[in-house]
Amino acid sequence: METFNQIQKRFVVFLDIMGFKDRVARSAPENLYTELTDFNRDITNIINSSKKVDTQGLSQNSGESEVALISSEEQKDKIMLAQFSDSIVLFSNDNSKESLDLISNVAKQIMVSAINREKPIPLKGALAEGNITCDMPKQLFFGQALIDAYLLEENVQYYGVVVHHTAESSVKSCGNHLFKNTLVPLKSGKIYHFELAWYEDSIDDIKLGLDRIRLSVSDSPRKYVDNTNLIIDSH
Numbered sequence: 008m009e010t011f012n013q014i015q016k017r018f019v020v021f022l023d024i025m026g027f028k029d030r031v032a033r034s035a036p037e038n039l040y041t042e043l044t045d046f047n048r049d050i051t052n053i054i055n056s057s058k059k060v061d062t063q064g065l066s067q068n069s070g071e072s073e074v075a076l077i078s079s080e081e082q083k084d085k086i087m088l089a090q091f092s093d094s095i096v097l098f099s100n101d102n103s104k105e106s107l108d109l110i111s112n113v114a115k116q117i118m119v120s121a122i123n124r125e126k127p128i129p130l131k132g133a134l135a136e137g138n139i140t141c142d143m144p145k146q147l148f149f150g151q152a153l154i155d156a157y158l159l160e161e162n163v164q165y166y167g168v169v170v171h172h173t174a175e176s177s178v179k180s181c182g183n184h185l186f187k188n189t190l191v192p193l194k195s196g197k198i199y200h201f202e203l204a205w206y207e208d209s210i211d212d213i214k215l216g217l218d219r220i221r222l223s224v225s226d227s228p229r230k231y232v233d234n235t236n237l238i239i240d241s242h
Contacts, residue, residue, distance in 0.1 A: 017100065017137075017141075018098075018110050018135070018174060019097065019099075019139055020156065021156035022131070046120075050120070054113055057112070086099060086109060087141055089148060107174075117130070118168065123212055123216050127219050134174050135152040137150060155173055159171045164193060164230065164234055166235045167191065185205070185207075186204065187204045
């Protein structure tokens with residue numbers, strides 16, 4: 008039996024819900040609660056469907072946070088989830104190729120689920136690699152890789168997941184077909200980075216979701232819709 012190391016090199020995906028403040032301002036609290044609860048259930052189901060996470064005793068709700076707890080010490084190839092308000096964070100158990108494949112596929116499915124909802128939940132994010140401490144029962148998470156993913160996500164200007172340079176060697180060496188090296192729109196301009204091609208299997212549905220988002224925003228938020236369409240059309 009393998010024991011869970013709280014301090015471990017891992018992959019982390021940091022996702023941010025776009026326009027969250029506007030949703031809070033324009034939605035009745037009970038409606039927003041239902042919407043986010045349903046989305047959290049979808050995320051948990053995606054993780055469960057990977058058959059890598061125990062289904063008993065999975066979640067613990069505390070205030071604004073929703074945490075997927077690991078309920079046994081057999082932690083190999085599992086994904087840990089932490090959700091705080093408008094932030095969704097995925098942690099792998101280690102930095103193996105198998106963990107990269109798993110966290111990439113889970114992130115892809117979350118992105119698709121979010122955009123395909125009747126009222127889409129636009130997400131942007133980043134993937135990084137490094138030492139991260141995860142104490143799930145105490146809801147304690149810290150490490151440079153988490154900071155790296157957060158800071159890169161802040162600069163992303165489309166609905167996508169961009170690879171931080173700390174994880175680039177792993178992405179290149181694993182040969183994962185989910186990642187593409189392309190010009191991605193960042194605050195500083197278009198720069199070559201690997202990005203998660205989460206949209207490839209359902210482009211028509213994704214574009215319908217983007218159209219629904221367009222109808223709900225004006226001015227600068229629309230550039231995220233335009234930039235995402237440009238990324239999709241470039242492949």
